[in-house]
Amino acid sequence: MSIHQVGIVVVLIALTLLSGVADAQGFVHASNVWLNGKLVWPEVTKSAVGFGVGMVAYWMCIRFLQEFRILSPEMQTLGWFTVTIMGVAMFSGKFLHWHIVDQIVAIAVLLGVAWLLARPAGSAATGAGSTIAKAAMVPIRFRKNRVGDPEGTTQEESAHLKEQLSTSREQASRLLDTVSAVQTENHMLKEQLAEADKHIEEVENARRLHPISLKPMWSSRKLGRRKRARSAMASPARH
Numbered sequence: 001m002s003i004h005q006v007g008i009v010v011v012l013i014a015l016t017l018l019s020g021v022a023d024a025q026g027f028v029h030a031s032n033v034w035l036n037g038k039l040v041w042p043e044v045t046k047s048a049v050g051f052g053v054g055m056v057a058y059w060m061c062i063r064f065l066q067e068f069r070i071l072s073p074e075m076q077t078l079g080w081f082t083v084t085i086m087g088v089a090m091f092s093g094k095f096l097h098w099h100i101v102d103q104i105v106a107i108a109v110l111l112g113v114a115w116l117l118a119r120p121a122g123s124a125a126t127g128a129g130s131t132i133a134k135a136a137m138v139p140i141r142f143r144k145n146r147v148g149d150p151e152g153t154t155q156e157e158s159a160h161l162k163e164q165l166s167t168s169r170e171q172a173s174r175l176l177d178t179v180s181a182v183q184t185e186n187h188m189l190k191e192q193l194a195e196a197d198k199h200i201e202e203v204e205n206a207r208r209l210h211p212i213s214l215k216p217m218w219s220s221r222k223l224g225r226r227k228r229a230r231s232a233m234a235s236p237a238r239h
Contacts, residue, residue: 012061012064012065015064016079018057019058019061020054022054023055024086024088024091025050025054025091026048026051027084027088028088033047058080061079081113082110
């Protein structure tokens with residue numbers, strides 16, 4: 001390893017520590033930004049500064065990671081993640097007061113997460129990751145015969161895709177029929193509503209042209225009563 005590469009490694013370690021520690025400070029202060037439902041602005045400022053410094057340092061760190069052909073996000077975040085978690089545990093001051101068993105479990109979980117982050121990147125670097133990803137996209141019944149009969153497997157995959165396409169087309173056709181029926185029913189309801197409005201308008205116009213008058217009927221009844229009263233008065237006079 002040349003002196004230039006050693007210098008890059010030193011800068012890379014320093015930037016990784018700076019980004020992790022700064023983000024850890026951001027997380028620690030972020031846990032105190034709310035107090036009784038009110039913002040604590042000093043904590044907000046400290047948290048924002050921590051996240052800002054950590055973000056810029058992480059961007060610079062990626063610049064040097066790419067020179068070592070570390071391009072996967074999993075491997076790029078591995079160092080930052082480890083430093084950040086350890087920084088949060090240290091800065092909060094509670095990790096040292098944990099029971100020894102809890103500390104061991106926490107470190108084991110941290111190492112397990114780091115393993116899960118590093119494993120897909122290592123597989124992708126050797127070409128195995130891409131093979132696993134492609135195999136995961138194929139149904140299990142197709143993967144069983146991949147080694148023995150790849151051509152037959154391809155035909156089965158094609159038939160399966162055609163079957164799915166046919167099913168999707170049938171569902172789309174039924175959906176279109178349903179939409180068409182709803183539109184037809186809606187059109188019929190609109191026609192019925194228009195006819196009802198027209199009938200109401202005709203009735204209102206007829207009422208305006210031929211109003212019902214109760215005065216003639218009342219006058220005729222009044223005249224009939226007067227005639228009956230006169231005839232009743234005339235009948236005793238005749239006797």
